[in-house]
Amino acid sequence: MSVELMSADGPRQILRDVNFTVGAGEIVGIVGRSGTGKTTLLRVLGGMVRASSGLVELHGRADNLPGTVVTVFQDYGNALLPWRSVARNVSLGIERGLGRAEREQRVADVLRLVGLEGRSSDHPWQLSGGMQQRVQIARALAVEPRVLLMDEPFGALDAITKATLQDVLLRIQAQTGATTIFITHDIDEAIYLSDRVFVIAGSPGSLIVQEPVDLPRPRTQLETREHPRYLSVRHALAEALREETA
Numbered sequence: 683m684s685v686e687l688m689s690a691d692g693p694r695q696i697l698r699d700v701n702f703t704v705g706a707g708e709i710v711g712i713v714g715r716s717g718t719g720k721t722t723l724l725r726v727l728g729g730m731v732r733a734s735s736g737l738v739e740l741h742g743r744a745d746n747l748p749g750t751v752v753t754v755f756q757d758y759g760n761a762l763l764p765w766r767s768v769a770r771n772v773s774l775g776i777e778r779g780l781g782r783a784e785r786e787q788r789v790a791d792v793l794r795l796v797g798l799e800g801r802s803s804d805h806p807w808q809l810s811g812g813m814q815q816r817v818q819i820a821r822a823l824a825v826e827p828r829v830l831l832m833d834e835p836f837g838a839l840d841a842i843t844k845a846t847l848q849d850v851l852l853r854i855q856a857q858t859g860a861t862t863i864f865i866t867h868d869i870d871e872a873i874y875l876s877d878r879v880f881v882i883a884g885s886p887g888s889l890i891v892q893e894p895v896d897l898p899r900p901r902t903q904l905e906t907r908e909h910p911r912y913l914s915v916r917h918a919l920a921e922a923l924r925e926e927t928a
C-alpha cells in the first residue's frame with residue numbers, strides 16, 4: 683500500500699510500498715523516527731485515510747465493518763467528553779444497537795477489566811492521566827473490536843503508570859484476543875508488548891523491519907526484560923533505527 687497526502691506544494695508521498703499481514707490476535711508494535719508516517723499508517727488501517735494505491739483487508743474484506751476496528755489516541759484529555767461521567771464516556775460507542783441492561787453490563791465489565799470499577803460516576807477531570815487513558819481503552823473495548831489500534835497510548839504517562847497500563851493491556855488482550863497494532867517511541871515498550879515489531883523508516887516511509895519477538899507469555903516487567911531474547915531483539919531494533927539515522 684502507498685499513501686499520498688496533499689501538502690502546500692501539492693501531493694506528497696507519505697508511505698511507499700508498506701505491505702504486511704497481521705494474524706488474528708497478534709500484537710504488533712510500530713516504531714520509527716518522527717515524521718516517517720506511522721500515524722498515517724494507523725489512520726489508513728482505521729479507515730480514516732484512504733491509501734492511494736493498495737488496500738486494507740480485514741478477514742479478506744476491504745470494507746471495514748463499523749465497530750470492528752477501533753482507535754485509541756495518545757491525547758486522552760481531548761478524547762474524552764468532559765461533561766459525561768466515566769460510564770457515559772465508555773458507553774459512547776454502544777448507545778445504538780444495545781438495550782439498556784446489556785449496555786450497563788458491558789460498561790461495568792470493561793471498567794472492571796481496566797480496574798476502574800469504582801469510578802463510573804466520576805467525570806474525566808476527577809481522574810489522573812493514567813485513569814483517563816484507561817477510560818479511553820475501556821471505551822474502545824466496549825464495542826468489542828476485533829482490531830484495536832493505538833497511537834502512542836502510554837506516551838504521555840509517567841514510567842510507573844506506563845508499566846502498570848502495559849500489564850493491563852496484556853491482560854485484557856489475553857482475555858479478549860483483539861488483534862492489536864500500536865505505535866510507540868519506546869523500543870522497550872514495543873518489545874515487551876508485541877509478537878512482532880515493525881520499523882518504519884525514510885521519507886516516504888517504508889517498512890524496513892518486521893522483527894519477531896518470540897518471548898514467552900505471560901510476560902512480566904522484570905523477567906521478560908532480562909530474557910536473552912529480549913536483549914537480542916532490542917539490539918536488532920536499535921541497529922535498524924541507528925542505520926536509519928546515520
Ligand SMILES: Nc1ncnc2c1ncn2[C@@H]1O[C@H](COP(=O)(O)OP(=O)(O)OP(=O)(O)O)[C@@H](O)[C@H]1O
Nearest residue numbers: 687688689696714715716717718719720721722723
Ligand atoms: N492530513 C495530512 N495532510 C498532509 N500531510 C500530512 C497529513 N498528516 C500527516 N502528514 C504528513 O505526513 C508525514 C508523516 O506524518 P505522521 O504523523 O504520519 O508521522 P509519524 O511517524 O506518526 O510522526 P510522529 O512520530 O512525529 O508522530 C509528515 O510529513 C506530515 O507532515
